[in-house]
Amino acid sequence: MFVGPRMKRDLVTVTPGATLEAAARLLTAHRIHHLPVVEEGNRLVGIVSDTDLRRATLDGMFGGADSGDSGRPLRVEEIMTRELVTLSPGDTLDDAMLVLSRQRIGALPVVEGDRLVGIVTKADILTALLSTLDIEGLGVRIEVVLRRDVKEVARLAAALADQDVEVRSLVLALHGADGYAAFVRVATIDVASVRDRLRGKGFAVGELSDFYEGG
Amino acid sequence: MFRFLPFPRRPGHRIVYIEGISLSAQSTGYASSLFRHYERFFHDLGFHRFRLKASLSVGKYYWAKEGFDCADRKQFGEMRENLQALVRGLHLPVEEQEIRRLNHASTVAAFRRDLLIPVYRNPDGYYATVRDASHTEEFRFPLGKAFLLCSDPWDGYKVIYTDTPRRTGLVWSERFLDHETRPGHPESPKRMEALLAAIREEGLRESLIFLEPYIPAMESLHAVHDPAYLESFREAASRGDRHFAVRDCAISEGSYGAALLAAGGVMAGIDAVFSDRSDNVFCAVRPPGHHAGRSSAMGFCFVNNVAAGARYARSAYGVERIYILDWDVHHGNGTQALFEEDPLTFFCSLHEHPSFCYPGTGRRLERGKGPGLGGTLNVPLAPHAGDREMIEAFEREVVPSIDAFRPELILLSAGFDAHRDDPIAGLECTEDAYIHMTRRVLELADRHCEGRVVSVLEGGYRTESLVSSAIAHIKTLQGREGSPCSSARG
Numbered sequence: 001m002f003v004g005p006r007m008k009r010d011l012v013t014v015t016p017g018a019t020l021e022a023a024a025r026l027l028t029a030h031r032i033h034h035l036p037v038v039e040e041g042n043r044l045v046g047i048v049s050d051t052d053l054r055r056a057t058l059d060g061m062f063g064g065a066d067s068g069d070s071g072r073p074l075r076v077e078e079i080m081t082r083e084l085v086t087l088s089p090g091d092t093l094d095d096a097m098l099v100l101s102r103q104r105i106g107a108l109p110v111v112e113g114d115r116l117v118g119i120v121t122k123a124d125i126l127t128a129l130l131s132t133l134d135i136e137g138l139g140v141r142i143e144v145v146l147r148r149d150v151k152e153v154a155r156l157a158a159a160l161a162d163q164d165v166e167v168r169s170l171v172l173a174l175h176g177a178d179g180y181a182a183f184v185r186v187a188t189i190d191v192a193s194v195r196d197r198l199r200g201k202g203f204a205v206g207e208l209s210d211f212y213e214g215g
Numbered sequence: 216m217f218r219f220l221p222f223p224r225r226p227g228h229r230i231v232y233i234e235g236i237s238l239s240a241q242s243t244g245y246a247s248s249l250f251r252h253y254e255r256f257f258h259d260l261g262f263h264r265f266r267l268k269a270s271l272s273v274g275k276y277y278w279a280k281e282g283f284d285c286a287d288r289k290q291f292g293e294m295r296e297n298l299q300a301l302v303r304g305l306h307l308p309v310e311e312q313e314i315r316r317l318n319h320a321s322t323v324a325a326f327r328r329d330l331l332i333p334v335y336r337n338p339d340g341y342y343a344t345v346r347d348a349s350h351t352e353e354f355r356f357p358l359g360k361a362f363l364l365c366s367d368p369w370d371g372y373k374v375i376y377t378d379t380p381r382r383t384g385l386v387w388s389e390r391f392l393d394h395e396t397r398p399g400h401p402e403s404p405k406r407m408e409a410l411l412a413a414i415r416e417e418g419l420r421e422s423l424i425f426l427e428p429y430i431p432a433m434e435s436l437h438a439v440h441d442p443a444y445l446e447s448f449r450e451a452a453s454r455g456d457r458h459f460a461v462r463d464c465a466i467s468e469g470s471y472g473a474a475l476l477a478a479g480g481v482m483a484g485i486d487a488v489f490s491d492r493s494d495n496v497f498c499a500v501r502p503p504g505h506h507a508g509r510s511s512a513m514g515f516c517f518v519n520n521v522a523a524g525a526r527y528a529r530s531a532y533g534v535e536r537i538y539i540l541d542w543d544v545h546h547g548n549g550t551q552a553l554f555e556e557d558p559l560t561f562f563c564s565l566h567e568h569p570s571f572c573y574p575g576t577g578r579r580l581e582r583g584k585g586p587g588l589g590g591t592l593n594v595p596l597a598p599h600a601g602d603r604e605m606i607e608a609f610e611r612e613v614v615p616s617i618d619a620f621r622p623e624l625i626l627l628s629a630g631f632d633a634h635r636d637d638p639i640a641g642l643e644c645t646e647d648a649y650i651h652m653t654r655r656v657l658e659l660a661d662r663h664c665e666g667r668v669v670s671v672l673e674g675g676y677r678t679e680s681l682v683s684s685a686i687a688h689i690k691t692l693q694g695r696e697g698s699p700c701s702s703a704r705g
Contacts, residue, residue: 137575138548138573140571140572140573141575166461187461188461188463188573189513189545189573190639191573191639192638
């Protein structure tokens, strides 16, 4: 899972000299929250977000910062973020997720050298997760709690194969001190039978009440 | 227009002899008034129904319009064949399919009012389709009327029900059992056998108007399904495949025919409510349909019966605004996909939440697309929700949406698998929820569309709960079950 195939490539950008109004119009028109700021040759010099714009507007209204000679419209280069966290297409989505989560930012420009080639946003990461887990696909999820032993995982896979049931996704997560939780998405309407047969083979198939607590 | 006079009830005022009605006196309305009077009379005496039988040699068109039908189906089959022969002889622009879907003398009487054909009357008042020595006076009548006026005498009967406030039709055919699934498969023919046996045991057979399903014209199915998809389904079934597309969709040789007939069953139901043969209809059909999409079979479904019915109602009866309510425990993803861009077909589904239940669609945020945005309403219920939650959600969201939409026809995708005894999913409703929702749907249908409701069986996989829920539903459609109720119980 690399950034390259998942990043957005058709970009809406702005130049450093653009007015804030022009930038705000771009954000609204494209229903996005971040604009990479580029010079000639797509050279990335900054990023401006709707939060930056809002802050600048509020400052202008309430006189927070000295906005220079009043009446002159502010330009993007005056408010944009210059210390950028960027990715390269060869970075992984894990990297992107960690940065987005730890640094609490919404979008990461992707560069080759100093040339802008794409952008990865939180929304893109969610989309990638949804498709990996096949959450929009047809099917229903079964939760199975296993002993933390990969042989148990193999036994679960074999039990599913015996039932000739179509598995859409399988996520294995650590569970408690010595267990795994397996989240299996199966494409069958008769999921009750699948659960029953798994229980018949000694698997602990989660009940809803198991998931009400915690989290 | 002639207005029917109420039958004069003062004794000794006027006497009507039914056998004395002559052709010239046919349209005075006495026979009709007599029926209404009998209806009241027998009802007050405590009778539940009465059956009028007559050998009809004159006034056949009139009696057909009055609700008389052929006493046996063989005779009706002959009537259809004779009509077919007449059409062929006159080279009329009538499709064979149009005749095949006639299933009651009244539908024959109303057949092709747009096509006038010549008939010839003799001095005694009898009609014939060909001119001869005595039949000389020429008239031009609509096809169905002309045909009946000229038909041979037939034995007719009419049953008048006095114990149910509403006339409810039942679509059913033995051929629905031809769709066989592998042993242990939840969607088994036994569901249908048990339901029919219960209808018999409950004595409902006599008060339900039986409606025969028919194999629909392929063009009407192509409004819903890709022709290539239907063809590959047909091939899979005739080849002897054991399932089609996915393993859930078990099939047998008879599956294709049964699936087509199920869609045609809904069409027959729609014919019945629009020709006023019944006020509402329950279609006891299988295989179910609400998961089937334009080119996809899944979740035991092959042909989307409700969707085919909706499209048919639009093309055959010009119905514009159709509300489809789906209370099967599973989201009706097939129906939703077929109508999500259609602003005139409202689709509403109550189901167990997609994070816990097949097929994993039907979230609140799915509200329709493009011009149909806002024409889809999904109401997911958390696992273990029961009557209280179901009825609350129904009152809070479904009822206002029906009122706001003002439908001309309400179709129900009536699955009964949200029942607490049904193992297939996690809702815990009882018959009470189905009775409540049925009664409220009828009230709303009375308000907006003259009571026209066509209910179509979808899921329900534990025989006992399927049968008790469906019977409660049918009785409520007839207006028998429960006390008046106009709001959610707390």
